[in-house]
Amino acid sequence: MAVLHNRVSNKELKQRMLDSNEPRTTISFYKYHRIEDPQAFRDELWKGLTGLGVFGRIYVANEGINAQVSVPTGNVDAFKAYLYSYEWMNALRLNIAVDDDGKGFWVLKIKVRDKIVADGIDDPTFDVNKTGKYLKANEYNELAKSDDTIIIDMRNHYEYEVGHFKNAIEVPSDTFREQLPMAVDMMKGNEEKNIIMYCTGGIRCEKASAYMLHNGFKNVYHVEGGIINYVNQVKTEALEQEFIGKNFVFDDRLGERVTEEIIAQCHQCGKPADTHVNCANDGCHLLFIQCAECEEKYQQCCSKECIEELALPEEERKEVRRGRKMDQNVFNKSRSRKRLDGTIGEV
Incomplete structure (x- = not known):
């Protein structure tokens, strides 16, 4: 049986993408539709999109498909034609990224999930197709x-x-x-x-x-x-813009600039800032907002402790990380979370 996944290291794939001058377009789409055999559809999709040079993240489930991908710009029409060849995806709306260089992805990952959006709903009378x-x-x-x-x-x-x-x-x-x-x-x-x-x-x-x-x-x-x-x-x-600030996206960009207003603050010094980074210490990887001054001061780390850990030899870092329990800090989703000074509260 053919192996339907990548065999090259993630680091090498990313470097290949960064070194390439081929223009790429970031596209996102989703569709709620009953898929009887998500695994078979996943494998079929992987073969079809790999042939078009598509990178990105796609989730497939019985309830449908959810995708964010990077497509070689010269293959966008072929990509659309491939998707539209499936009757249930024909004329599917494709969202083109707002502020983008097409380099947010460097590998194609297609995963089968229980749902394309985890909702915790177990009410059999709920119908996702009866929408607003x-x-x-x-x-x-x-x-x-x-x-x-x-x-x-x-x-x-x-x-x-x-x-x-x-x-x-x-x-x-x-x-x-x-x-x-x-x-x-x-x-x-x-x-x-x-x-x-x-x-x-x-x-x-x-x-x-x-x-x-x-x-x-x-x-x-x-x-x-x-x-x-x-x-x-x-x-x-040419309509009036009612969205202010940045649109967060789940790829390497971590944000698309929509308007010039900066409505957030640096999580370390409190100055106006809206650039998300992940802590450079892989043993932490906290997602947080950091201004340019704090990025230099903290070496893109979230704390002095992480700077010290990052300076350790790799084997010592592994020992420090071993057994550490990662918590909600990586992608914290609520206002109540651990501050970067170690206290708990709203950020």
Whole structure:
């Protein structure tokens, strides 16, 4: 049987990508659709996309597909034709990245999951296909003006922190599965109001809109294609920009600049900053916001302890890391988390 995965080291693959002058385009897409044999579909997809030079991260489950990929720009049309050859993906909306050099991925990973978005829902009567109404950018701008409209951000805290729609409400929980019931509880008493939900590319807010309808809310909407599609439509149609700051993305870029406003702060000194980094100490790898001054001062580490650990010989670092329990710091999703000074509280 053919081995349907990569045999070259991740480090070498990344260097190959960085050394290449081939232009690439970052594209994200998703589709809720019943897939009877996700593993067989995964293997078929891997062969087809590998032949087109596609890199990226794709999740496949019985409920559908969720993908963020980097495609050689010259192969974008062939990539679309390949996806559209599947009847259920024909004319699928593809979100083109906003601020991008195409080098966010250097390997293709396709994984089979229980769900493309983990939601914790075990109610057999819930139907993910009974969603709220899509809103195009101009429709969002108009509806957002109404006093009867509530805007809900269905992303994690570290995403909301660097950029969000004006007047959007954050749902401060650690996971999407916790956000769903929390959003319902937060909105009790507003069943007749306009509820607009949004996320990065549309996949979370689409499921969230279905869950809100399932729980008795009447007028539920979600931004079609999420922030990425909204921003592209605003540019194309010369509309008023209602999203401020940066759009966090889950690839090597860690963010797309949308507007020049910097609405977050450096987690080490408190100065205005919105650049996410991972601690240079692989034994920590904390995701946090760091300004240029602190990056130099702390050598892209989150603390003096990590600087000291990073300076140790590799074998000593391995000993220090051995048995260490990694916690939610790597991708912390709530406002309540460990500060970089070691205390606990809001960041």
